[in-house]
Amino acid sequence: MTTFVLLAVLTALVPAQTPSAPPPAPAATPAAADSFTYNPEGRRDPFVSLVRGGSDQRGARTGASGVDGLAGLSVDEISVRGVVAGRAGYVAMVMGPDNKTYIVRPNDKLLDGTVKAVTAQGLVILQEVNDPLSLVKQKEVRKMLRGLEEGK
Numbered sequence: 001m002t003t004f005v006l007l008a009v010l011t012a013l014v015p016a017q018t019p020s021a022p023p024p025a026p027a028a029t030p031a032a033a034d035s036f037t038y039n040p041e042g043r044r045d046p047f048v049s050l051v052r053g054g055s056d057q058r059g060a061r062t063g064a065s066g067v068d069g070l071a072g073l074s075v076d077e078i079s080v081r082g083v084v085a086g087r088a089g090y091v092a093m094v095m096g097p098d099n100k101t102y103i104v105r106p107n108d109k110l111l112d113g114t115v116k117a118v119t120a121q122g123l124v125i126l127q128e129v130n131d132p133l134s135l136v137k138q139k140e141v142r143k144m145l146r147g148l149e150e151g152k
Contacts, residue, residue: 051130067111070094070102074111075127078102080143083120090118094143113141121145 038045073096081101082093092104092115104123108115113127122144129137 070096070104071109072111073097073102075113075125075141075143078110078143080122080145083118083122083145085120090120092118092123094123113138116140 077097078094080092081095084091084093089106094102094104096102104115104118106115106117110125112130113125115123116126117124122142125141125143126138127141129139
């Protein structure tokens, strides 16, 4: 009886010799390890603006705002490239994030503001403030010519 118990204990302690499986192959090759893909798994992308509704497409101007041209650009996206004096006053040339140039006159509409004035130094824009806690609903933004911004 003791032999049977001893034999049962020994067989429980010593693992049975089974043919070993080959080691698993590495999951990623060195070339694939350099690239990264974002898998949202139902979560929102943290780099997409919440203000614009979630489909921020810089290449296509109709993506987030649904409007083409100057009316689809926000105040932060434009930069003044030149100011031209004409018979009716000054006209500004601005560049958008799509590297297209747009002509801007006073009272032109932007996505989040209106051009108040075009001066020899740049643009004066009334930007709408979308902060519900702010008492101010509009603020005046000055976009100066690039050469004047670098000098200061």
